[in-house]
Structure formats: structure tokens, C-alpha cells
Amino acid sequence: MNGMTFEAIAARIAQVCDEAMVVRSENGQPFVRVPAAALPRVAALLRRDPALLCDALMDLTGYDRLKYPGNEASPANDAIAVVYLLFSQQHHHRVMLEVQAPRALCSVPTVSGLWPAALYFEREVFDLLGVQFVGHPSLERILCPDDWVGHPLRKDYLYPAQYHGVPHLREGQHFDGAPRRQGDPEPTPTPAPTKKGHP
Amino acid sequence: MTIEAITLGGERMQLNMGPHHPATHGVLRIRVESDGEIVSSCIPDHGYLHRSIEKIGECIEWPMFVPYTDRVDYVCAMNANLAYCVAVEKLLNTDPATAVVVPRRAECIRVLVAELNRISSHLIAVGAMAMDVGAYTPFLHGIAQREHVNDIFEKLCGQRLTYNYVTVGGVAFDLHETASEEIASFLDQFEKEMVRFNKLITTNTIFRDRCANLAVVTAAEAIAWGLVGPNLRGSGVDWDLRRDEPYGLYGELGVRVPKGERYAGRKGAVGDCYDRYIVRLLEIQESVRLCREVLKLLPPAAGKANDPIGGHQADVSKVLKRPPKGFVHCRTEAPRGEMGYFLVSDGTKVPYRVRVRTGSFSAAGIFHKVMRGIFLADVVAVIGSFDVVVPEIDR
Numbered sequence: 280m281n282g283m284t285f286e287a288i289a290a291r292i293a294q295v296c297d298e299a300m301v302v303r304s305e306n307g308q309p310f311v312r313v314p315a316a317a318l319p320r321v322a323a324l325l326r327r328d329p330a331l332l333c334d335a336l337m338d339l340t341g342y343d344r345l346k347y348p349g350n351e352a353s354p355a356n357d358a359i360a361v362v363y364l365l366f367s368q369q370h371h372h373r374v375m376l377e378v379q380a381p382r383a384l385c386s387v388p389t390v391s392g393l394w395p396a397a398l399y400f401e402r403e404v405f406d407l408l409g410v411q412f413v414g415h416p417s418l419e420r421i422l423c424p425d426d427w428v429g430h431p432l433r434k435d436y437l438y439p440a441q442y443h444g445v446p447h448l449r450e451g452q453h454f455d456g457a458p459r460r461q462g463d464p465e466p467t468p469t470p471a472p473t474k475k476g477h478p
Numbered sequence: 479m480t481i482e483a484i485t486l487g488g489e490r491m492q493l494n495m496g497p498h499h500p501a502t503h504g505v506l507r508i509r510v511e512s513d514g515e516i517v518s519s520c521i522p523d524h525g526y527l528h529r530s531i532e533k534i535g536e537c538i539e540w541p542m543f544v545p546y547t548d549r550v551d552y553v554c555a556m557n558a559n560l561a562y563c564v565a566v567e568k569l570l571n572t573d574p575a576t577a578v579v580v581p582r583r584a585e586c587i588r589v590l591v592a593e594l595n596r597i598s599s600h601l602i603a604v605g606a607m608a609m610d611v612g613a614y615t616p617f618l619h620g621i622a623q624r625e626h627v628n629d630i631f632e633k634l635c636g637q638r639l640t641y642n643y644v645t646v647g648g649v650a651f652d653l654h655e656t657a658s659e660e661i662a663s664f665l666d667q668f669e670k671e672m673v674r675f676n677k678l679i680t681t682n683t684i685f686r687d688r689c690a691n692l693a694v695v696t697a698a699e700a701i702a703w704g705l706v707g708p709n710l711r712g713s714g715v716d717w718d719l720r721r722d723e724p725y726g727l728y729g730e731l732g733v734r735v736p737k738g739e740r741y742a743g744r745k746g747a748v749g750d751c752y753d754r755y756i757v758r759l760l761e762i763q764e765s766v767r768l769c770r771e772v773l774k775l776l777p778p779a780a781g782k783a784n785d786p787i788g789g790h791q792a793d794v795s796k797v798l799k800r801p802p803k804g805f806v807h808c809r810t811e812a813p814r815g816e817m818g819y820f821l822v823s824d825g826t827k828v829p830y831r832v833r834v835r836t837g838s839f840s841a842a843g844i845f846h847k848v849m850r851g852i853f854l855a856d857v858v859a860v861i862g863s864f865d866v867v868v869p870e871i872d873r
Contacts (some may be wrong), residue, residue: 292794305825306572336702337809338818342831348803348824364807368717375503396704399843407532422528422872431533432831461625469503 282372283330289374291331296321301469302352302377309373310362312353315387325365325374326393333365333374339390339400340364340432341408344379345434357382359408359433363390386411398437490518494858497526502866503606503861508845512854520849520857522842527872535832540566542648543832546624550834551870554604556595557812559644560588564725564824565819566646566801570794573802581789583765584648586776590661591631591643593765593772597668598627599813600708600758600765607755607862608679611688616679625672626664633657641818646798648791652783658773663767672762680759689752689841690742693848693860696749697855703847704840707815708761709864712754719811731771736760752864758865761813799827814838814865838870 289301289311296317303309313321325333328406330332341361350353358379368374380387389412391397401412402421409430412418420427438453440446440463447453448463496507505526511519531550535543547562548555570576580588604618618871619823635643635651643650679685695705700713718735720728738753740746803821803825809818815837822831841864849857862865 304804306569306802306806306823308572308805308807334698336704337806337816338820338833338835340820340833340835341821342833346824347822347830348807350803359786364818364820368715371722394704395702395847396840396843400704403839420525422525424525431530 282370284372285374288294288331288372289326291328292324295324304352305350310377312377314354317438318376318390319388321376322390322393323375327464330370331367332369334370335366335368336390336396336400337364337373338362338365339371339397340402341404341410341433343408343432343434344424345382358387359410361387361404361410385409385412386413387456388412389414389416394477406430409433492676493854497523502764503866505864506842506868506871508857508861510570510849510854510857515854517849517852517854517857520846522845524842524871527869529869529873531873532832535829537828539827540801540812540829541794542577544645545640545642547834548642549869549871550836551812551814551817551838551867552639553793553867554595554599554813555639555641556591556643557599557810558676558817559641559816560592560726561808561812562812562819563644564810566798566820568808569799569804569806569821569823570646570801570807572804574798575792576800576802578647578792578794578797579786580648580726580792581784581786582779583779583785583788584790585790586772587649587653588644589727589731589772590776591634591641591649591771593628593768594627594661596765596813597762598624600762603813603865604679604755607751607859607865608685608857610637610862610867611685613679613682613685613793619671620676623668626668630657630660630664633660633753645791647794648783648789650791651778652790653776658776661769662773665769669766671822672759673792676759680756686742687745688856689755689859690746690750690862691848693749693852693863694750694858695848697828699844700749703844704842705815705844706837707811707813708757709754709815709837709841712757712863713749714738714753719816723809725773725810727775730815731768731777731870733768734764736764751859754863754865765771800825801827809835812837814870834873835873836870838864838866841866842871845871 292299292311296313298314300312302312304322341359344360345357350420361378363376363387378387387410401415404410405418406420438447493510495510497505500672509521510517511522521798531546544559547558552559567578570578601620601624605617609617632638635641695713697713697715700710713738721733723737736757738748740748741756742752777787783789783791784793801823805822807818807820818835820833824830
């Protein structure tokens with residue numbers, strides 16, 4: 280274990296990207312936040328620079344910040360955070376990048392040219408969080424069916440009332456307790472309990 | 479030999495393998511296009527087993543997610559439990575106010591059950607791979623041994639497949655009085671049985687030649703495509719999280735890590751199907767050794783459950799109501815490789831985001847690359863050698 284420290288990696292990233300921000304989460308976990316436009320530059324540096332050489336993409340995921348309480352370093356916003364967890368099998372150091380994609384125009388450049396593992400990860404993030412990865416060769420849904428509506432891991436996701444005639448309501452109610460919407464099928468009346476209770 | 483070099487120029491045939499195919503180990507559909515008997519393209523189609531486990535994680539409390547981790551990978555549910563619990567403990571330990579100390583006896587039991595489950599999971603992997611290429615008997619020998627492991631677990635926690643045994647802060651139940659002897663006697667007879675298993679299939683020339691030099695993945699490719707665990711080590715990368723980023727008791731145990739070394743001889747190549755197969759067999763041997771080591775280290779049970787040495791469960795009910803705000807990423811070594819949890823907490827008793835990164839997901843990602851140019855009949859051998867478990871891909 281003789282890789283670079285997080286501070287050294289962050290300083291190296293700052294050399295190619297002025298806007299890169301070193302942030303610590305509330306529980307002290309450090310990461311580098313880069314704007315989406317600078318991501319290809321920063322990712323290429325991390326992948327190719329002989330001192331950094333982050334050849335493994337441990338994980339590429341994301342989360343919706345819509346309901347996340349803010350703090351000083353990251354004020355509350357409604358962006359989709361895309362998280363890159365990189366690791367160097369050569370030097371055994373790790374770094375985390377975060378890109379915040381605005382909710383309305385949710386697009387981030389792909390990194391699948393640098394790490395082929397991202398081909399699948401980006402499809403999953405697109406499927407569940409609705410982030411468009413610009414330049415991905417086949418950005419299709421991977422877990423949900425192709426004709427699914429919406430992106431389930433967004434915090435404002437509305438469960439569909441039905442899918443191809445299969446109702447998704449439970450006793451006339453949506454799973455998440457959301458109010459009934461136009462076009463919902465009528466709930467079937469539950470039979471009144473008898474005096475003796477259940478048979 | 480590339481597909482361009484041997485293309486027959488005839489009509490391409492589309493073939494659907496699955497969703498219900500015995501060799502896809504679950505509900506996985508693969509769209510294969512073949513040119514004669516040569517695969518020209520192979521596109522996996524996922525999602526048949528998608529149960530939105532990550533979405534469920536955002537709706538229920540921290541400890542309530544443990545039973546769902548069983549369903550992430552039911553072939554090695556103990557390791558899946560452990561991966562989540564270690565991640566939650568890492569999150570809690572980022573703040574001294576909520577820090578958790580897992581009792582030492584619980585740490586020993588965790589390693590014991592994780593390694594036993596690794597043995598049974600690898601037995602399924604190597605047995606099913608042999609079955610897929612046409613050797614049925616070894617699979618039954620593997621299943622018979624796995625049954626003993628299931629019996630041990632059933633006595634331990636009442637379940638045979640989905641255990642819900644490892645909890646945040648320890649394990650759900652202490653070992654029963656005769657457990658150590660039962661596990662030790664199982665290990666003794668199991669080692670003898672593995673000699674027979676290897677005679678049946680591992681040293682079989684037909685099997686070895688079939689798997690040699692098939693679907694070769696070089697070390698650089700394996701890292702770039704995100705392969706983990708035995709698939710990564712099969713390509714000759716010397717990396718095991720139990721040794722290199724130790725968690726729990728593994729730092730004390732000194733795990734020996736096997737890696738692919740062209741076991742098929744001059745016909746093979748580092749990173750072929752046979753290397754991945756052999757690495758799993760060597761890991762089984764290593765797990766047997768680790769189990770024996772841990773049985774020696776196991777401290778006697780104390781009367782109190784939360785005793786720091788002899789207890790089995792630290793008290794975490796209060797801290798899990800108010801975990802630290804922020805995120806944590808934690809990865810552990812499951813039988814199918816790195817199982818990484820990315821947990822985001824907003825300081826409440828319900829997780830804000832639970833992300834599971836599994837080994838089979840990235841192994842499925844490399845299928846379309848390694849399948850091009852191989853024989854149609856070898857597709858099942860390649861799927862078997864990567865040991866994909868479909869619920870882990872779809873989650």
C-alpha cells in the first residue's frame with residue numbers, strides 16, 4: 280500500500296481542472312467534485328497518468344439529491360449526483376469523483392472509452408436515475424423493460440398504476456401512499472367483515 | 479483466431495438462449511447470432527429477475543434490509559449479509575458517537591460462516607460448470623457436500639438458503655454447543671471428498687482440453703472490464719480484498735491467494751476458462767484452512783450477548799436510529815468477487831440510497847466481448863466459468 284494520498288491526487292486533478300472542488304461529506308469522506316464538462320479531461324488524466332493510473336472502476340453509481348438535506352460544502356439542490364469510484368491496481372490508491380447533473384438537462388459525458396466496465400454501469404444509472412451519458416454506444420435500459428416509464432430511483436418517481444394491464448395498486452392504493460391519479464382503475468370493494476370475524 | 483478470419487459468409491442464424499435455459503443459471507436471456515457454428519455476436523438481455531432491491535432499500539430501516547441482501551445472492555447469502563453489515567458498521571464507525579465494536583466471538587463466527595458459504599458456493603460453481611459441458615456426476619458430488627453445509631447452517635440459524643444470520647454488530651445467534659465439532663468433522667470428510675471430485679473431473683483430459691485456451695481474458699482486460707474475485711484472479715491478477723483490504727478478522731488470518739498460472743499446460747493460456755475453474759478449487763482449499771484456523775481462535779462464549787470478547791451481538795438498536803450523515807463505500811470479498819456497498823445516509827433511520835455493486839454484473843458485461851468467435855457449444859462453458867448468478871446481476 281504505497282499509493283498516493285487523497286490530497287496528492289486532488290492536487291494533481293486541480294492542475295488540469297480549475298473548477299475541481301475538494302469536498303468532505305458530513306462524516307468526513309473526501310471526494311472531488313468536477314463539473315460535467317471537465318469530466319473527460321479529469322477522467323483521462325486519472326486513467327492514463329503514470330503516477331495516478333486508476334485502471335479499475337470499482338463502481339459507477341449515482342443518487343438523487345432532491346430530498347437530501349444540504350450542508351455548507353454541498354448546499355441542497357435537486358441535481359442527480361453521479362459517483363465514480365476509481366481504484367489503481369498498480370499503486371493501490373483510490374479516489375472518488377462526483378459530477379452533479381442538473382435534473383432537467385441531465386447529461387454527463389461517458390467514460391466507457393476509458394473503462395469498458397462503465398458500459399454496463401452507465402446503462403444502469405441511465406435506467407434507474409435517468410442520466411444521459413453522451414457518447415455511450417448503446418444507452419438502453421438494462422434492468423427495467425424498454426417501455427417502462429420514468430426512472431425508479433428518482434425521489435419524485437411516481438409508481439405506474441398499471442403495466443400492460445397488470446395493476447400495480449394494492450387495495451386501490453399506490454404502494455408509496457401517493458394520492459389516486461386520473462386513469463387509476465377502480466378499487467374492488469373489500470367485503471364487510473362478518474360479526475364472527477374471519478371464517 | 480478471430481471471427482473475421484474464419485467467417486463462412488453464409489446466412490447468420492439468430493438463437494435465443496434462455497430466459498429459461500439450464501445453463502444460464504437463472505433467468506438470463508442471451509441473444510446469440512451464429513455464423514455456422516461460430517458465435518458472431520452475443521448480447522445478454524437482463525432484467526427478468528429485477529426485484530428493485532435498491533429501491534426497497536430506500537423505503538425500509540437500516541437493519542430491515544439484511545433479509546433483502548440474502549436475495550441479492552442466494553447462493554452465498556452469508557457473504558451477502560456480511561457485505562452489507564460490514565458496510566453499515568463502517569458508516570457507523572465514521573462518527574465516534576455511534577461507533578460499534580463487534581465482539582470477537584462474533585467476528586470469528588462471521589469468518590466461519592462466510593468461508594463455509596464460500597465453499598458451498600464454489601462447489602455449485604465448479605459443479606455446474608462441469609455439468610454444463612456434459613459431466614453430470616461431479617455436480618452431484620458437489621451438491622452432496624453442499625448439503626452438509628446447509629445442514630450446519632440450518633442448525634445454526636434455522637434456514638438452509640437465505641439465512642438473515644449476520645446482523646449489524648454481530649450475528650443473530652451464538653454457535654450451539656456441538657457446532658465446532660460438527661464443522662471440524664465436516665471439514666475432515668470434505669477434504670477426502672475433494673480428492674475424489676478432482677479425480678472425477680479436474681484432471682480429466684477431455685474437460686481440461688475443452689476449457690483450455692477458451693475465452694481468454696488478459697490481466698489488463700480483466701481490470702478494465704471490472705472483473706472481480708476469482709474471475710480477476712483467474713486472469714493472473716494477485717488481488718484479494720480479504721488480504722489486501724482486510725475487514726473483520728481476515729487481517730489476522732493471513733489469507734493465501736491463488737491466481738491463474740496457465741494450469742491447463744501448454745495448450746492453455748493465463749486467464750482461460752480452466753484457470754478460472756482451478757482458482758475456485760484452490761480457494762475452496764484455502765477456505766477449509768481458514769475455517770480450521772478460526773476454530774482455534776474462537777473464544778469461549780460469555781453469558782452476555784454484548785460481551786466484547788465472548789458475546790455475539792453488540793447493541794446497535796439506538797445508533798441505527800441516528801446514524802451519521804454522509805456516505806460510505808465499502809467492499810468485501812464474496813465468492814463472486816467484490817461486493818461493494820455505496821450507502822448514503824441523511825441521518826435518519828431509513829437509508830437515503832443503498833447501492834449494491836456485484837461481481838456477476840460486470841462479469842456479464844464482458845460476455846459480448848469474449849463470446850465472439852467461439853463455438854456455439856462453448857457458450858455454456860464460458861457462462862459457467864464466469865460463475866454468474868442472475869439475481870446478483872438483476873437485483
